[in-house]
Amino acid sequence: MSRWLTFVCLLTLVSGCAAYATHQFDSVFGEQNTTNRVVAVSNEDAAFYNDQVKPILDSRCVSCHACYDAPCQLKFTAVGGIERGGSKELVYDGTRLLASSPTRLFIDAKSTEEWRSKGFHPVLNEREQSPAANLQGSLLYRAIALRAKQGAFDQPVLSEGYDFSLARDQQCVSIEEYKQFEQDYPKWGMPYGLPALNTEEYDVLTRWLAKGGKMPAMAxxxxxxxxxxxxxxxxxxxxxxxxxxxxxxxxxxxxxxxxxxxxxxxxxxxxxxxxxxxxxxxxxxxxxxxxxxxxxxxxxxxxxxxxxxxxxxxxxxxxxxxxxxxxxxxxxxxxxxxxxxxxxxDPEVATNPFKAFREIPAHARYRFLLDHSQKTIMAFIKGPVCRGQVAVNVINEQFWVYFIDPEALYGKGSTDYLETQVQNLDLPAVGSSNTLPLASWVIFSEQQKSYLSAKAALIEADSGKTPLNLKLIWDGDGENDNAALTIFRHFDNASVVQGMVGQQPKTAWVIDYPLLERIHYLLVAGFDVYGNVGHQLVTRLYMDFLRMEGEMNFLLFLPKEDREAIRKYWYRDANQTIKDYIFSDYIKVDRQSEVTYTTGDHQSELYEKLRSKLTAVLNHGYDLDQSKLPAEQINALHHLQTVRGGGLVYLPDVATILVTQQGNPLEVISLIHNKAHANISSLLDEEAARLPNEDGVTLAKGVLGDYPNVLMQVEVSELSDWANQVAALKTRADYSALLDSFGIRRTHPNFWFVSDAIANLNKLDRPRESGILDYNRLENR
Structure with a gap:
């Protein structure tokens, strides 16, 4: 008890320490030095951190501070990230003319001292190790104390004093600058723009930080x-x-x-x-x-x-x-x-997998990638970027993906064909991370045309050996549920899930080995988030080629007289350069599809034929019918998926909904806003191609989307009313009314309860795949 009273007294003393001027830190607490933090961690300290501190950091801090898009590069995902601290340098900078030096945690520096030399500043005290110094000299403590001082929110939508845009001017101040920051941004304590830590959480972190923020080594x-x-x-x-x-x-x-x-x-x-x-x-x-x-x-x-x-x-x-x-x-x-x-x-070889690995049979390489094809594609979304509109605005909002059967192709003939095309399959990374986009685009455009022209000639010449029917589609060997995938785009991020999820999409891809390999080496292995603007732009432009190639492969299974009209529908209002490329004679295949059709809607019929072929391996984990919801409520959600246009335009990209039963967590459903576009060939002016009257939504069981834009809580008995209210949206005010009834805004007193409940159900639903969700895109409306 006496130790605790001493601690309270010290804490009271620290509250007055804010009066110290910035320049007094060194004279009062000594000079900053990372070696000041080299202290023994007892078993008691380790248990306190693991059992009490870490759960708070994980559930209240990591949701905003993880991966490359962590504000100020401050990562709370591991002890090493906390010790590293923050930086004023941006990882995401779409304007830099020269590539910057990477700052990947655990890779680009091996000690805290090295991170300090790279400009990272501490968030824990690195001066004299006393309770007063440990609190006053800790950015983490000062940030949570600033939020506690602010108190509870007094309005549902926060004022203009907050900036939640991804491109906001981040204030990555060091501890010496924090007094001025507190005066300039009195509402910017942590968690930023979210309910404050409760008394118990605040007390645990304060006690931990006062004792030096001791963190054990990994067991x-x-x-x-x-x-x-x-x-x-x-x-x-x-x-x-x-x-x-x-x-x-x-x-x-x-x-x-x-x-x-x-x-x-x-x-x-x-x-x-x-x-x-x-x-x-x-x-x-x-x-x-x-x-x-x-x-x-x-x-x-x-x-x-x-x-x-x-x-x-x-x-x-x-x-x-x-x-x-x-x-x-x-x-x-x-x-x-x-x-x-x-x-x-050598870069000329290493950047092109068809050169580097030419002695491994193409069949073996393709089999390896297909074995976990969802992960192969997921890597370009979850891998090197975490976020980035330029990286994903090259894909439609929702589409299905299928694969060419490796047993139908990729024998010796296909290997010989790839060998002749290896130079045309060079990728943008051959130009390093400093690239001139226009010159590169012209070169790659011509190479891609040459490759597709040769591919079309091969298909034309192979009419007797390779029929254009569904035997060409991989069926997962009857047991692999990676055979059909659904990709959802959520503005500047995306999701890849197994199965044919949602309503029939506008487009679909059929992927073969060269296309799957290039997707990986373009957007994962070869992409550099620290690269210059040219590298990032030419990567995006090249992905246009790959998207169109996947779409063209799908069109081969439709009657040849349908293909041009469907492609024109997909690329309404596209600029003439794109049209010239898409409808080029170089890439046309004149062979007729050998799929038998019996209805007038051939594309819809093809989807159902593919669904039938893949029935044994389709993953239904996101199907509403697999949820704990009553049939009446499920029917209401299915009906909502038939709505088009109207007020759906006001919906966010991803809404994560906690369904409760008498207030107790029951189920999570996700609402995905599928935004329609006339085409997706525009690099910068995406809004000009929007067709909001064609918007739709997908409702899925569980968490779908890693960056929710809004959380909601709906009683299971009110789910039909919720669905009807969404379907009836007409104005922005209607959406605000929906949030008034069901929304768990940033300011809601139940925010952390709902957040924790969603996390727990997500973990129960998908133990291996689930993880902490990201809250950097939560709206404020």
Whole structure:
């Protein structure tokens, strides 16, 4: 009790310390030095952090402070991120003329001192270690104290004193600048624009920070897990050329994934390149891209234990088990082929997977990618960017994806064909991270035309061997539910889920091996979020080619007399350059589809034929019929999905709805606003192509979308009324009325209750895939 009274007295003293001027920090608390924080962490300290502090940081801080789009690059996802602190430098800068230096946590610096040399400032006290100094010198404490001082919100929609735009002018101040910040932005405490921590949470963080913000090292893995790590590392580090090339291929595709070696969630690994062999501590090789020259004679592929908490927007889970290894063995090692040389890391080769891995059969590479195709595509959305309108405004709001069957193609003839086209399959990263977009676009446009022209000629010449019917579509081998995917775009982010989710879309893709490989090397392995504006623009422009190629593959299954009219509908009001490309004679296939149609709506009929073919492997996890909701309420939600246009334009991109039963959490449903466009070929003026009268919505069971724009709470008995109110929207005021009835705005006193309930149901629903949601896009209206 006496210690607690002493603490209260010190806390009272600290409240008055705000009067100190910035320049007095050093004279009062000593000079800042990272070594001041090197203190012993007792078992008691460790338990306090793990059991009481970390859950608060995870549930109240990580929702805004994770991945590259964390404000001020401050990441609360791991001890290393908290120790690193914040930075005034922006990761996302669409105007920079030269690429910037990467600042990836755990990669681009190995110590707190190195991060300080890169301009990161501390958020924990790095001066004298006393309770007064630990609180007054902690940005984290000062931020939560500022929010507590503000008190509860007194209006549902916050005033103009807040800025929630993604491009807002971030105020990334250091502790020495914080007194002025408190005067300039008295409402900008943390959590920013959200309800304050409750008394118990505030007390726990204050006690932790007063004692020095002690954080334990990561616990040792049990011996059984260490044995599994050793087994997989031995498999990936053979001495023969074939194993080395295959392991390099695996690494370049899985390096962003969260790899699980057992059925639990406690241990997640990343596949990394190391200078050191298995059995020694990992010495990570830090390069801008996964295929850049490593700077060592021998690369070792190691499994690095990931210390970060699971965040849904960048979590790509993959299970490594014996069944998967058996499949990899059948693709890569049982095939009779010889690897004769190491392709090296020259950019001309390394940026083009068709050159670097040409000695691995295309069939094997395609089989590997198909085995987890959802993850392959998900990586370009969850991987290097976290966010970015330029990266995803190249895709439609909702579309379905299918794949060419590897057994129907990619024998020796296809391998020979790829070999002749390898130069035309170069990708923008060949120009590094500093690129001149216009010149690059012209070059890649001509190469893509040459490739598609050769592909069309191959299809025309192959009429007797490769019929254009549904036998060409991969059926997941009757057991793999990656055979059909749905992609939803949510303005500047997107989701990829298994199954044919939602209403029939305007467009669909059929992806073959060269297209799937280029998607990965364009938008994942070859994309640099730290690159200059030219690199980012040419990447986006090249993705236009890949989207159109996937769409063209789909059109081949429709009667040839339909194709041009459908393509014109997809690209209404597109500029003439795009039209010239789309309708070019270079890329037309004159062969007739061999799919038999019996109705007048061929595209709709094709969707249903594909649904029938893939019935055995379609994932229904997002179907409303799988939810706990009563049939009457489900029918109301199905009806809402038939509504088009009108007031739907006022809906956000993603609404996450907690359905309660007498106030108790029952189910989560997601409302996805599918915004219609005349075309999506415009790089910058997307709004000019909008067709709000064609907007629709998708309702899904569970959490769909990693960045909710609004949270709602609806009693199950009122769900039909909620659906009817959404369907009847006509004005912006109607949407505000909807929020008045059901919305859990940023200011709502039940915000954290609803947030926690959604998180818990999400974890129960999808234990492996779920993670902490991102709140940087929550609206204020």
């Amino acid at each position: 040792q893995m049990p011996s059984a897990m260490q044995d599994k790590v050793a087994l997989w590392e031995s498999r990936l580090n053979g001495d023969d050329l074939k194993t080395q090339l295959v392991s390099r291929y695996i690494y370049e595709h899985l390096y962003l994934y969260s790899l699980y070696l057992d059925g639990g969630e406690q241990y997640r690994f990343q596949l990394v390149r190391s200078k050191t062999p298995p059995g020694e501590p990992i010495d990570r090789i830090a390069t801008r891209r996964p295929y850049d020259a490593p700077g060592v004679d021998h690369v070792y592929y190691r499994l690095w234990l990931d210390p970060e908490v699971k965040v849904q927007k960048n979590h790509i889970p993959l299970q490594l088990d014996e069944a998967r290894y058996a499949r990899w063995t059948s693709y890569f090692y049982d095939e009779q082929y010889e690897v004769t040389r190491d392709p090296g890391y």
